[in-house]
Amino acid sequence: MVVVSLHWGTEWQDEPDEQQLRLARRLTAARTEGRPDIDLILGTHAHVPQAYEKVNGTWVVYGMGDQIAGEMINYEGARDPRGNQSTIARFTFARPPGPAGAGR
Numbered sequence: 001m002v003v004v005s006l007h008w009g010t011e012w013q014d015e016p017d018e019q020q021l022r023l024a025r026r027l028t029a030a031r032t033e034g035r036p037d038i039d040l041i042l043g044t045h046a047h048v049p050q051a052y053e054k055v056n057g058t059w060v061v062y063g064m065g066d067q068i069a070g071e072m073i074n075y076e077g078a079r080d081p082r083g084n085q086s087t088i089a090r091f092t093f094a095r096p097p098g099p100a101g102a103g104r
Helices: 018-029
Strands: 003-007 040-044 052-055 058-061
Touching: 018 040, 018 052, 018 058
Parallel strands: 003 040, 040 058
Antiparallel strands: 052 058
C-alpha cells in the first residue's frame, strides 16, 4: 500500500486550489501493470479542512486541517478559530483479487 502525504494548497482556503486538483488527477492516474501507483493521498498545509473525493478511483484528502493547533492568526492579522478545525479519515484497504502475493 502506498500513502502519499502532500504539503500543498493555499492556506486558509476551504476548497482545493487548481494546483491541488491538477496534481491529484496526475498522481492518481499513474498506474503500473494496471494497478494504481498510489492508494491514498493525505493533504496538509491549508490549516482548514478541505474536501475528500475519489479521483481516478483513489481517495484524495485535500486538507486535513490542523489537528491540534489552537488559535491561529490569519493573513489579515485576525484570530481565526478555524485553527481548531480538523478531520480524521479512516480508510480500509483490501488485497486486490489475483494470485496470493500478487500486487500490493
